[in-house]
Amino acid sequence: MASRKRGAHRDNGLGDGTGSRSPERSDGRHIAALVLARGGSKGIPLKNIKMLAGVPLLGWVLRAAVDSQMFDSVWVSTDHDEIEKVAKSWGAKVHRRSAQVSEDVTSSVKTIQEFLSKNKDVDIVCHIQATSPCLHPSHLQGALKKILEDGYDSVFSVVRRHQFRWKEVKKDSGESTEPFNIDPLKRPRRQDWDGELYENGSFYISSRDFITKTGSLQGGKVAYYEMEPEHSVDIDVDIDWPVAEQRILRYGYFGRGVSLMFLKVSGCLTDGKVLLSGFGEDSVSVHTRDTTGIRMLQKDDVEVVLLVSGDDPVLSSMTEKLKNLTGCEVMTVGEEPLSDVQAVVEKKKLDWKDVAYMG
Template sequence: MTTVALIPARGGSKGIPRKNLVAIGGRPLLVHSIAHARATAGIDRVFVSTDDDEIADVATSAGAQIIRRPAELGSDTASTESAIEHALASMRADGLVPDRVVLLQATSPFRSPGQLDAALQRFDREGCDSMLSVVRFCGFVWRDDGHGAAPCTYEPGARPRRQDIRGITLETGSFYVFTRAIFEATGARLGGRIATFEVPEADAIDIDEPADLERARAEALRRGFGADVDLAAITWLWLDVDGTMTDGAMYYGEQGDELKRFDTRDGAGIAAFKRAGGRVAIVTGEQSTAAGRRAEKLQVDHVVLGCQDKGAAFGEFCRRFRVAPEQVLAMGDDLGDLPLVGRVGVFVAPRDAHAQVRACADWITQRDGGHGAVREVTDRLVHARASLRRAA
């Protein structure tokens, strides 16, 4: 019997930009599912279905094979079933006709060791056609049937204790197992004889909104995953200005002069990083004379004022300076900085950054923008470079 893992991972995402590549526990979100599949003895091959070049590169590096999904199957409205159908057709075209598929949700980063092997063993033992991961649910559920509210999980006349509600589970979305035959017969991942596989509550975290991402990062720290970001490869510090090097406030003199408040400790930290051999870029959306003067005083290596597309600017920067994206630590606080997420080696947000930016960050500083956040980063960069020199 041939069993394949399939992980759909499209490039688009509304709630969290580049969601499948944001860092959880020191690695891109997608890579967790690839690692779980590769560690499962009962899975023969691991595939990622994507419409995105960067996701394809990350997945390949993590040991997965790529199925290129057409753009129409990567839209917000495209169903997972359509991606499964396309993937199976692609496999068949390459001479692979799997007996069984393990569908893994890329946005579920936690699966206990041995969980997928145990699920496959139970699948075989019980002769299932399909299986889904679930968590036990002990809540009091109601629905509106058009004639008023009706209970779903208990009888109001004999209200049980919460712990006495049994036999009710919630679908987690983390994984599904199904035979190719049942999918081809029904067009759905679940059909025929269906079994559930109960997983721990903490394994049911599904990342959809920024709050989910923060909860997942807390769980990753609790499990001891990637408690520290790796700064060893960083050679460039890429900085936003307003809200990062400043507190985001704008001041005007009586003559209409533009004034900004910069933290001298941040400046000292930038100078220390440059003395340690690092290089610095300042890229801001503002056409700011004050920012230009500050960059000149700090002898910054690369300055862009009035930048309207930081993603494009980053690509040009990498080409001009012949720097690999993973060698860059970028720091920003607002939505205009989000195109850098998933592209740079490390993305840092100040503590008071926009909530969506914080959710996407690899590291959130303990200090606010304009109040030592940059210094917090440069101190660690300098320490990392000193450690490299000692190791050499």
């Protein structure tokens, strides 16, 4: 069973590729998130579905897009069967791009134009790079606000860098290089210099009308959205992979959290001891920190189901007391609890990535 960082879970339409629209937005425009994931990556073969910190690379950005609650639909444009399977497993709809826009030299704009021609209801498209796994929902929310509320035609992501740039000269030319953005005689301290803004390629947002008229994702009344340096991660070659993995473990977005947790009572709430009294009554001890933890999960809208082994006569006789103590449903399970809880997961119409287990 897969578990994610603890947090409140809300129904966001993940199962059908449709994101929940923000309650503040009611202008009727259809906003789509679109991830381009071609199967012919040269630097890292099939990198879009390679596992990164336990999640397919594609999954990191799809999770952020859905949880932003800003999109009416979330899509992956691909030409590869395995990428399609992964995309659907993470809740995205799939646009099967044509061979004409699946070549090495095909531009992103051409692929997006084909997508728009097949999806006439889309008014605004947010092109998200699959190779930017540290993307957070808040980045997309802030950028889309510039389109929806501030009236910009296009928005793209940038990162601030404090790097001094110099003119490149040809080898053995004898030419003298020149500075681009500093005066060498007056080199500023980092804290005294604002730095410069660079595109980080994380996302580009434009309206259908602007893309159709100009054949570009940037222009018109254009704005940038500045992302933090720690969230600006791009993966092109193998050497980027371990660096990105460490960065995402520290700064990545791990989702809203699970919505259902199965907790085995023996060994989790108890220390495994059975206390025998002189009156012939058996008892167990439950740690108050465990019940406090359960209440914290419940406060975050995580449903907790306690599991009691049918072979444990003491705990089996205490199901009502456990229920009253924790406010949780108590299930009796056999030697293989997975088969017993499967029916609960199906009844609640959950995916396993929304479920945690502790035993």
